[in-house]
Amino acid sequence: MGIDIGKFLKNPEYEIKITTYRDIFQAEALERDRFGEEYRKLSAAIMMSKNDMKRMGFKPGDRVKLTNDNGSIVVELRESKREEPGGVAFMVNSPWSNALVSGDTGGRGIPEFKNISAMISLAKEEVTTIERLIIVR
Amino acid sequence: MVTCTCTGCALLCEDIDVIIENNRVKEVKNACRRGAARIRGCVNRLEPSVNKKQADIDTSIKKAAEILKNARSPMLFGWGNSTCEAQVKGIELAKRLNAIIDDNSSFCQGLLIERILKKKFRTCSLEDIRNRADVLIYWGSDAQDSQPRHLSRFSYFPRGEHRQHGYEEDRTAAVIDVRESSTAKICKGHFYRIPTGGDRELILALMDALSGKVPKYDKRVLELAGIMKKAECGAIFAGIGLTYSIKDDPDILVALADKLPNFNIMPMVGHYNMRGFNENLFKETGFVNRIRFEGRPVHNDGYAVVEALRQKSIDALLVIGSDPLSSLPGSIVSHLADIPVICIDPCVTLTSRIAAVTIPCAVSGVESGGSAVRMDGRVVELPGIIENNHLSDQEIMTGLMEAL
Numbered sequence: 001m002g003i004d005i006g007k008f009l010k011n012p013e014y015e016i017k018i019t020t021y022r023d024i025f026q027a028e029a030l031e032r033d034r035f036g037e038e039y040r041k042l043s044a045a046i047m048m049s050k051n052d053m054k055r056m057g058f059k060p061g062d063r064v065k066l067t068n069d070n071g072s073i074v075v076e077l078r079e080s081k082r083e084e085p086g087g088v089a090f091m092v093n094s095p096w097s098n099a100l101v102s103g104d105t106g107g108r109g110i111p112e113f114k115n116i117s118a119m120i121s122l123a124k125e126e127v128t129t130i131e132r133l134i135i136v137r
Numbered sequence: 138m139v140t141c142t143c144t145g146c147a148l149l150c151e152d153i154d155v156i157i158e159n160n161r162v163k164e165v166k167n168a169c170r171r172g173a174a175r176i177r178g179c180v181n182r183l184e185p186s187v188n189k190k191q192a193d194i195d196t197s198i199k200k201a202a203e204i205l206k207n208a209r210s211p212m213l214f215g216w217g218n219s220t221c222e223a224q225v226k227g228i229e230l231a232k233r234l235n236a237i238i239d240d241n242s243s244f245c246q247g248l249l250i251e252r253i254l255k256k257k258f259r260t261c262s263l264e265d266i267r268n269r270a271d272v273l274i275y276w277g278s279d280a281q282d283s284q285p286r287h288l289s290r291f292s293y294f295p296r297g298e299h300r301q302h303g304y305e306e307d308r309t310a311a312v313i314d315v316r317e318s319s320t321a322k323i324c325k326g327h328f329y330r331i332p333t334g335g336d337r338e339l340i341l342a343l344m345d346a347l348s349g350k351v352p353k354y355d356k357r358v359l360e361l362a363g364i365m366k367k368a369e370c371g372a373i374f375a376g377i378g379l380t381y382s383i384k385d386d387p388d389i390l391v392a393l394a395d396k397l398p399n400f401n402i403m404p405m406v407g408h409y410n411m412r413g414f415n416e417n418l419f420k421e422t423g424f425v426n427r428i429r430f431e432g433r434p435v436h437n438d439g440y441a442v443v444e445a446l447r448q449k450s451i452d453a454l455l456v457i458g459s460d461p462l463s464s465l466p467g468s469i470v471s472h473l474a475d476i477p478v479i480c481i482d483p484c485v486t487l488t489s490r491i492a493a494v495t496i497p498c499a500v501s502g503v504e505s506g507g508s509a510v511r512m513d514g515r516v517v518e519l520p521g522i523i524e525n526n527h528l529s530d531q532e533i534m535t536g537l538m539e540a541l
């Protein structure tokens with residue numbers, strides 16, 4: 001059996017928990033132009049604590065891929081300006097975060113918008129555009 | 138200068154001054170940045186269309202009526218950004234079509250609003266909060282970002298009738314959240330961080346502490362219980378962070394409220410008239426959402442928009458003032474590609490991009506008037522302030538009924 005070189009070239013993946021929040025600047029951008037650059041910049045991002053980033057070998061500004069059974073997106077990594085103990089990453093609620101939310105609600109109709117598990121890894125691809133999120137699979 | 142009501146969130150601020158020049162908004166005063174952006178309007182106004190080709194508005198409305206008439210199981214969804222008058226017409230339309238009707242509260246604050254309307258919680262008006270409240274608990278709610286003038290107009294900062302010393306002396310505000318939110322930054326020293334999904338455990342610990350038992354929990358819960366116990370007039374502002382976390386057993390919050398006789402519960406509502414829809418449907422059916430009319434109203438969780446899309450149980454969808462493609466899980470919206478979607482909105486949205494029919498409407502509160510229900514249940518009038526040619530939501534509903 002040959003050695004699977006691809007396996008070693010693949011960027012390391014880490015499990016993370018993500019919760020979502022609201023941001024007034026993003027809400028303002030949404031009112032003005034949900035297809036605009038500002039809305040994308042403020043939505044297609046994930047905030048992590050300094051410690052978590054260090055542990056995973058990421059730095060602010062890196063592009064990261066977030067993947068789970070529900071979808072896969074590429075967003076920009078930012079360092080949280082808030083005091084964070086770590087262990088949880090944060091995204092502003094948007095079509096980007098919703099791409100990772102499961103539709104399974106146990107029949108109750110309320111998805112886990114604020115309790116998302118995903119794998120995170122460095123990404124070579126560009127940040128996911130909003131157009132990509134409209135393509136209904 | 139004219140005064141208008143902002144429809145940026147369910148605070149419905151009525152003190153917004155707008156300078157209009159050449160029938161356009163030139164300047165917005167007093168609003169928060171979100172509200173100001175709503176009043177100034179979006180850059181991409183929606184155009185009427187049928188099958189992605191431009192159409193006149195009458196053709197769009199006729200086509201929409203045809204789609205709804207031919208559907209076996211149509212759903213009418215949205216409503217949180219429509220006036221009460223349009224909502225009432227929408228409920229009539231649902232009856233006429235034997236359709237399913239649901240709104241954003243179905244995956245938002247419906248659980249708590251239902252309990253408010255059924256009088257399971259003590260609640261009060263925002264004016265009561267301003268005049269009397271001394272202990273304010275923002276729980277899973279970042280008002281500073283979601284209802285941005287809540288603290289300044291009503292809760293923490295104002296010198297209310299019996300709270301002349303405002304936040305300096307008369308009021309204590311605490312935040313319970315998984316994240317150090319903007320509101321938590323203001324309530325420094327009274328920020329209680331919980332893990333994701335940890336709300337129930339904290340509620341149980343608080344209930345123990347309030348009954349004089351020693352809770353098995355971080356010691357700070359005793360401090361929080363102490364603050365709550367001393368309240369003359371307290372309020373828990375329940376955000377969706379809390380609601381989502383206790384969705385399997387929302388009555389646990391009722392149990393906590395029962396232990397706090399001086400407290401009021403207020404669900405923090407985002408969409409400006411979500412509560413209006415809940416009240417209007419409740420009056421008609423006894424339920425706040427998830428209804429199908431089959432000669433009589435039938436309530437079922439299968440009629441929740443999320444479930445209906447996941448189970449692919451609807452064959453046409455009318456969306457009004459909402460963008461499900463943007464706000465629902467990406468994994469369930471694929472059904473929207475298989476059924477005709479009718480989109481009524483002032484602006485181009487993700488959903489309008491895939492819609493079979495688009496019907497542009499006026500921005501309520503700016504281009505059309507009506508009434509709406511504030512997050513605390515008070516009815517607020519919305520004067521329209523700009524003359525324009527767009528139909529209001531209400532007129533579009535009337536048009537649809539006529540076309541049927």
Ligand code: SF4
Nearest residue numbers: 143145146150172286
């Ligand atoms: S707080 Fe809400 S209603 Fe008031 S100005 Fe801001 S968005 Fe508008």
